[in-house]
């Protein structure tokens with residue numbers, strides 16, 4: 001299975017005093033840019049190259065299944081990714097002037113999405129854990145230390161309330177504008193961006209970690225990890241009818257963070273555009289199965305980073321992988337969410 005974040009996009013929104021408005025973006029807010037399309041086309045080429053010999057050269061609908069959140073930027077990222085993975089050759093060409101073939105991208109309506117959108121907002125116990133997180137020393141120190149800075153951002157941006165979450169949004173908007181050559185207002189110096197970045201990453205760290213990580217993960221990313229483990233176990237089952245060799249999930253930065261915190265391998269940084277977490281199931285000589293994980297978060301290096309589950313070797317026996325992750329897999333999430 002592979003999980004990736006969509007590619008480069010326009011900001012989700014503007015802050016009140018932002019000189020740039022939705023009309024300054026070719027497709028408006030929250031939309032995949034051509035840079036984002038290229039990023040996923042390239043990731044698709046990487047995946048096909050990496051799995052040459054495992055996946056058939058030609059697209060085979062029995063071998064790969066793609067699911068995306070029902071959001072334009074993730075649906076379009078998956079389409080660009082598949083254009084990179086499976087350009088048609090020979091008999092697959094349906095239009096000689098077009099090196100592209102349609103490949104299904106599955107999804108579910110946003111209000112029914114429970115696998116790929118995090119944090120899920122249907123869990124009172126998780127809300128309680130987040131309220132408790134905001135009372136921890138580490139959170140209070142972070143907000144106290146940056147009190148004047150947050151106040152300055154509030155005044156400059158015209159935001160009614162500023163907290164760690166809304167700071168994420170200001171950083172995101174300024175980051176997207178800078179990436180697309182839009183000059184920031186004078187108050188946005190490089191040190192302001194650096195502090196915003198630290199606070200933004202802190203926002204990701206507290207989302208599923210820092211305080212009661214395991215319980216937060218049981219209620220959030222553990223749902224996705226449970227599904228991935230089921231995919232791996234089915235593939236390893238002797239009588240495996242499952243022909244699907246690769247499950248691909250097209251999602252968001254918070255999806256990757258939720259999953260990586262459940263695995264206790266999160267590096268504390270927002271996953272970059274088109275970053276990709278890979279699980280590979282390998283069969284050993286003796287017939288047993290092992291899981292290897294990789295995280296491709298830097299396209300300047302040719303190979304993705306190996307990622308080890310804490311307490312297990314990089315090539316982790318499937319049974320150990322299941323045992324070591326059991327504590328973040330919810331047994332009865334509805335019950336665990338009640339307060």
Ligand SMILES: CCCNC(=O)[C@H](O)[C@@H](O)C(=O)O
Pocket residue numbers: 005006012251252253254
């Ligand atoms: C409220 C906006 C939430 N942000 C998103 O959905 C983005 O896709 C974000 O998750 C990302 O990966 O950029």
